[in-house]
Amino acid sequence: MASSPKETTVGAPVAVTGIGVVTSLGTGIADNWRKLTAGQSGIRRISRFPTDALRTTIAGTVDFVPVEPFCSTTLAERLADLVAEEAITQASIGAKGDFPGPLFLAVAPVEIEWSHREAVAAELRSNDAVTYNDLLRVITSGRFHDFHQRCLFGSVGEHLADRFGTKGSPISLSTACASGATAIQLGVEAIRRGETEVALCIGTDGSVNQEAFIRFSLLSALSTSNEVPEKAAKPFSKNRDGFVMAEGAAALVLESLEHAKARGAKILGVIEGCGEMADSFHRTRSSPDGKPIIGCIRNAIADAGLTPDDIDYINPHGTGTSENDKMEYLGVAGVLGERSKSVPVSSNKSMIGHTLSAAGAVEAVFTLLTLEHQRLPPTINYEIPDPAIPLDVVPNVARDGKVRHALSNSFGFGGQNVSLVLGREPA
Amino acid sequence: MADAARETSARETSARETWITGVGIVSCLGEGPEVHWRRLSEPPPLPEMQAYAPHMVHTLAPVEFDKQIPKKGDQRQMEAWQRIGTYAAGLALDSAGAKGKAELLARMDMIVAAGGGERDEKVDSAIMSGMARAANPEAFLNEHLMSDLRPTLFLAQLSNLLAGNISIVHGVTGSSRTFMGEEQSGVDAVRIAHARIEAGQSDIALVGGAHNGERHDLLMLYGFGGHVLTDGFAPVWERAARGGGMVIASLGAFLVLEAREHALARDAKPLARLSAVLADRSNRKGDSTGDGTKATLTRMWSTLAPQLSSGHTAVISGASGAEPATAAERAFLATVPDVPVRATGTYIGHAFEPQFPMNIALATLALGHDKLFSPGDSSGVERAMAGSVEQIVVTSVGHWRGEGMALLRAVR
Numbered sequence: 140m141a142s143s144p145k146e147t148t149v150g151a152p153v154a155v156t157g158i159g160v161v162t163s164l165g166t167g168i169a170d171n172w173r174k175l176t177a178g179q180s181g182i183r184r185i186s187r188f189p190t191d192a193l194r195t196t197i198a199g200t201v202d203f204v205p206v207e208p209f210c211s212t213t214l215a216e217r218l219a220d221l222v223a224e225e226a227i228t229q230a231s232i233g234a235k236g237d238f239p240g241p242l243f244l245a246v247a248p249v250e251i252e253w254s255h256r257e258a259v260a261a262e263l264r265s266n267d268a269v270t271y272n273d274l275l276r277v278i279t280s281g282r283f284h285d286f287h288q289r290c291l292f293g294s295v296g297e298h299l300a301d302r303f304g305t306k307g308s309p310i311s312l313s314t315a316c317a318s319g320a321t322a323i324q325l326g327v328e329a330i331r332r333g334e335t336e337v338a339l340c341i342g343t344d345g346s347v348n349q350e351a352f353i354r355f356s357l358l359s360a361l362s363t364s365n366e367v368p369e370k371a372a373k374p375f376s377k378n379r380d381g382f383v384m385a386e387g388a389a390a391l392v393l394e395s396l397e398h399a400k401a402r403g404a405k406i407l408g409v410i411e412g413c414g415e416m417a418d419s420f421h422r423t424r425s426s427p428d429g430k431p432i433i434g435c436i437r438n439a440i441a442d443a444g445l446t447p448d449d450i451d452y453i454n455p456h457g458t459g460t461s462e463n464d465k466m467e468y469l470g471v472a473g474v475l476g477e478r479s480k481s482v483p484v485s486s487n488k489s490m491i492g493h494t495l496s497a498a499g500a501v502e503a504v505f506t507l508l509t510l511e512h513q514r515l516p517p518t519i520n521y522e523i524p525d526p527a528i529p530l531d532v533v534p535n536v537a538r539d540g541k542v543r544h545a546l547s548n549s550f551g552f553g554g555q556n557v558s559l560v561l562g563r564e565p566a
Numbered sequence: 567m568a569d570a571a572r573e574t575s576a577r578e579t580s581a582r583e584t585w586i587t588g589v590g591i592v593s594c595l596g597e598g599p600e601v602h603w604r605r606l607s608e609p610p611p612l613p614e615m616q617a618y619a620p621h622m623v624h625t626l627a628p629v630e631f632d633k634q635i636p637k638k639g640d641q642r643q644m645e646a647w648q649r650i651g652t653y654a655a656g657l658a659l660d661s662a663g664a665k666g667k668a669e670l671l672a673r674m675d676m677i678v679a680a681g682g683g684e685r686d687e688k689v690d691s692a693i694m695s696g697m698a699r700a701a702n703p704e705a706f707l708n709e710h711l712m713s714d715l716r717p718t719l720f721l722a723q724l725s726n727l728l729a730g731n732i733s734i735v736h737g738v739t740g741s742s743r744t745f746m747g748e749e750q751s752g753v754d755a756v757r758i759a760h761a762r763i764e765a766g767q768s769d770i771a772l773v774g775g776a777h778n779g780e781r782h783d784l785l786m787l788y789g790f791g792g793h794v795l796t797d798g799f800a801p802v803w804e805r806a807a808r809g810g811g812m813v814i815a816s817l818g819a820f821l822v823l824e825a826r827e828h829a830l831a832r833d834a835k836p837l838a839r840l841s842a843v844l845a846d847r848s849n850r851k852g853d854s855t856g857d858g859t860k861a862t863l864t865r866m867w868s869t870l871a872p873q874l875s876s877g878h879t880a881v882i883s884g885a886s887g888a889e890p891a892t893a894a895e896r897a898f899l900a901t902v903p904d905v906p907v908r909a910t911g912t913y914i915g916h917a918f919e920p921q922f923p924m925n926i927a928l929a930t931l932a933l934g935h936d937k938l939f940s941p942g943d944s945s946g947v948e949r950a951m952a953g954s955v956e957q958i959v960v961t962s963v964g965h966w967r968g969e970g971m972a973l974l975r976a977v978r
Contacts, residue, residue, distance in 0.1 A: 191705035192712050248682045248725040248746060251787060253707060259786075260694045269694040271687060271782030275621070278789050287791030288966060292681060292725070293747030297967050300847060308845035308968060310754045311747045313680075313725045321743055325758070332765035349704070353711045354720040417676070417742035419733040422643060422721050431739070552721065553730025555742060 150442055152409040152565060153327045154399040157230025157392030158504045159222035162491040163199035163385055167225060172508050175516045176537040180369035180490050182383050188349050195361040197368040198347045199385025199492030206345075212249050214345025216295045218388035218497075219244070223303055223341055230392035230404065232337060233304070240337035242305035243325040244296045245318030247346050247496045251290045259283055295343070305339055315551025316456070317415075318342060319389065319499025320559055324413040326393040336398040342500030343388035355384055358423065360460060370520050372493075374457040374486035375464050375532045377525040382458040385492025389500035396565070406564040408507040411544065412443025418554030425466040431556050432470030436546065439558035440474070445544055447474050450482060450560070452515065452545040454506040457486025458493050467548065468528040483540055485533035489519045499549035499557060506547045506561050515540040581764035585829050585836035585977065588662025588822030589927040590654040590774070593914040594624040594815060598657065603931045606939040610912045612799055613813050620796040621789075623779050624815035624915030629653060635735055645684040645722035646816070648731050651776025651920075654818030655732045658772060662822035663834055670832070671737040675768045676729055677759050678744045679751040679775035679919040683723030685783045689714045728776060738772055749884065750845065750968025751775070752922035757843040757970070759823050769828040774820030775920035784814055793888045793965055801912040801943035802887040803896065810889030812965060815915025819924035836977040837930040842870060844971045856894025859963060863898040866971045870959060873973065876904070878956035880938045882929045883909040886916040888965035895963045896947060905959075906951040912942040922962040926972055929958040933976040 160167065163181025164174040174181075181199045187209060190196040204221070206214045233239045260269050262277045288294050296309035314321040319342030326338035346352075355361050362381035364371040373379040399406050416434040420426035440447055455467050472479040487505050494501050509515060518532040533540075547559045591598065594613070595605040605611070613622040631649050634656030635641050641649060659665040664674065693710045700706035721727050726744040733739050745751040745758075755773050762768035788794050795811030805811055823840060844866045848858035881899065885892045899907050910928055917924070932938050938955050941948035955976070962970035 189702070189704045189708065191702070192709040194712075246746070248723070250682055250723075251783060256690065256694060257697065257703075260698065266699060267695070268691065269698070270691045271786060274694075274786055275782065275789060278786060281792060283790045284792070285790075287787065287793070290787055290790070291748055291966065293750060293964075293967055296747060297847075301849065301851065308750055308754055308757075308847045308970070309747075310745055310758070311751070313744045313746055314742065315724060315726050325743075328762065328767055332761060332767060334761065349707055350711055350715075353708070353715065354717075354723075357712070357715060357717040358720065415741045417729075417733045417739040419737050419739050422727065422730055422734065551726070552724060553726045553742070554733045554739070555726060555730070 152411045154394045154396045154406045156394045156404040157226035159225025159390040160504045162387035178519045182368045196365045200347045201386040211345045211348045215343045219343040222388045222390035226390035237304040240335045241307045242309040243322040243340045244311045245322040245342035245496045249292045314555040317549035317551040317555040317557040318496040320549040320557035336395050338393045341390045342497035344495045344497040345386045372489045373520040374459040377523040379459045383492035385494045387494035387497045389504040411562045412439045412560040414438025415557045429469035433473040435556035436474045436558045443560040449544045452542040453484040454547040456548045456550045484530045485518045506545045583826040584763045584840045586838045587824045587834040588658045590657025590820045591927045593817035596627045626816035647778040648728050650818040651728040652731045655820045658820035673740040674738045675741045675771040676738045677755040677773045678729040679755040680725040748918045749964035753845045753962050753970030757845045760843045770824045774923040776818035777917035779814035779816045802885045802909045803945040803947040805887045812886045812916040815917040817917045819920045838933045839975040842973040846969045856890035859894035860898045862969045881907045882960045884962040885909045886965050891963045925960045929974045
């Protein structure tokens with residue numbers, strides 16, 4: 140439909156003027172970038188809970204942000220606080236507690252956790268069988284009032300809106316492991332349609348609790364290479380055996396180019412295009428023909444007003460599961476053709492693991508740093524190449540590279556595919 | 567949001583017109599527009615009083631899921647909330663004349679407002695019972711989660727897997743986004759779908775959600791905050807004297823929103839025009855009286871007021887019975903005394919994420935019949951409406967956060 144009054148702004152690049160990140164490697168942009176380009180791994184043995192009876196005993200936990208008693212949603216909230224603070228400070232926008240735009244938050248689905256159930260059950264002081272009806276009887280005391288808001292889906296967003304003074308209704312979203320990219324996409328769209336000049340986009344995940352961990356394990360999605368944790372995540376390798384679950388968060392301050400320039404803000408890079416295409420094939424597997432992934436990548440490149448020949452670096456979803464890496468290669472090769480052999484594709488997840496709901500935002504931030512420093516972080520643990528995936532994965536060691544337009548892919552359960560095209564400030 | 571409200575109203579003249587061209591609804595009243603329209607003018611039904619006593623739940627009317635989810639294998643991969651939602655989405659696509667039209671579905675956008683999936687109550691109970699006695703409770707938890715959790719339950723719990731199932735069963739694949747956050751996620755979903763169409767970022771969108779209220783763990787979740795009605799049913803406006811409370815419900819509601827010219831090009835008929843959608847957030851911390859909520863509702867209303875025609879406007883309220891949210895809305899409504907009000911929660915209960923899309927769907931029914939349904943309580947808030955109804959404002963006041971309004975107009 141060609142009659143939109145906003146047509147001219149559809150496809151316009153959107154500036155990034157602030158970024159913040161925390162992963163298992165550490166807190167902040169500087170520390171993360173240094174370790175990432177040094178090929179360091181943040182994967183470690185799980186110490187948060189006993190690992191008896193578990194097939195996987197490693198993860199990229201963020202243990203240096205203490206939460207006692209542990210609650211995944213509380214950790215996600217603290218990580219989001221850290222990265223938002225860093226990004227807003229860098230953007231130097233608004234007043235303290237008065238961010239001049241809306242919040243788009245990628246966050247893991249919130250739920251009542253075992254720590255909550257245990258706390259209520261303990262109140263029963265009973266050695267008999269415990270049912271939900273028993274729990275319902277004891278909660279009328281009002282003693283667990285705080286659990287109400289803590290366990291609601293909007294609670295992290297509401298907290299962030301309060302603390303940072305974002306405007307309007309904070310949107311919490313999930314597109315599974317593509318969530319972080321979707322948060323950025325929503326911010327880009329809001330700016331493009333003139334609804335706001337500025338948006339705060341955050342992805343955060345603190346999901347390493349027993350049940351969440353075991354769920355992925357039961358789907359056989361997790362690496363079981365427990366012996367040397369740092370070597371477990373092996374994207375694109377022939378011996379890859381699953382992803383490593385991890386925690387982290389990233390925030391981006393997005394801003395219309397005009398607004399950023401008018402206030403003299405430092406432009407760290409731009410979001411040039413966003414694309415998505417859902418897959419109707421299966422709940423956890425991609426369509427074998429790769430068409431949804433190909434369509435998603437093409438949509439992002441077209442939205443950026445570019446062609447596949449313009450893409451000179453890819454930050455892949457690159458989880459290290461057999462299925463993902465194979466399908467992602469098919470998608471990349473389908474779009475880039477012969478060039479797929481030479482365009483560097485390096486997986487941050489080889490070092491930081493899979494930060495799930497945060498991944499799209501964390502990896503967008505690392506892609507912006509790649510553009511800024513013109514340096515490609517490596518895919519570590521790449522010892523046995525998979526001949527079926529003939530990509531230049533920037534094996535094991537970082538190197539310099541000329542990057543003008545980078546693609547960042549995020550794919551999730553439920554047929555979610557989102558791609559972003561990121562670039563440098565337009566001349 | 568004050569800013570967004572201004573934006574919406576400023577863009578009103580240049581933005582593309584958005585039509586509602588499909589609705590799919592299922593609740594305790596039954597499925598589809600006709601039964602909902604009829605039963606909204608009958609006395610409110612009583613919720614299920616026994617199974618969750620002393621709580622009560624508006625359980626879903628019997629539904630033949632096969633009619634919208636033909637493969638049993640698909641049904642088995644879902645828990646109840648996903649079946650309800652996938653079913654309601656199918657009804658909406660049928661209603662819009664979009665079902666099975668592959669080319670259209672492949673570029674149809676989708677925003678789902680979702681909570682999370684069901685628990686396996688038996689597994690939870692067994693683990694809670696055992697942990698108390700176990701020598702090493704954490705190890706016990708590991709062992710039993712590893713052996714007792716069904717692997718596929720995870721996929722029925724993930725918030726975005728309602729959207730995923732709609733893609734699989736109905737083929738909607740243009741885009742797929744899931745918003746979370748109780749009532750307000752439904753407001754946000756409709757607002758974003760509408761804003762994208764107005765701005766030319768989207769031509770057609772499926773938006774809505776689903777909720778299964780028949781869950782003890784949800785009674786606990788909302789019970790933590792003291793928000794669940796116990797000890798006897800009452801219409802939502804009549805619960806304040808007892809401290810308020812919600813009756814949790816099962817329901818599914820989806821809308822097809824479409825740019826006017828796109829609908830005309832494929833000969834789709836409008837059920838109503840969606841003129842404005844506002845989403846806002848009052849800071850409720852320390853606001854025990856609901857004054858902030860009332861002020862936010864007043865501000866949103868003032869942005870819509872210039873578009874409202876006297877005597878032909880009604881409010882369909884999403885009031886849940888939770889306090890102080892319901893009292894705040896009631897206080898706001900008292901400031902617009904000439905506008906008739908209906909709180910559908912008295913009839914269908916409260917289902918959080920899909921409640922706002924459901925009330926928008928119910929508003930299209932009234933606009934289609936050119937009249938409002940009968941009052942549902944005797945508190946004085948709801949009064950008969952004499953004339954025709956041209957415009958309906960749908961409200962949402964989240965039980966703990968978020969305020970929203972939508973303005974619908976009849977397309978004659």
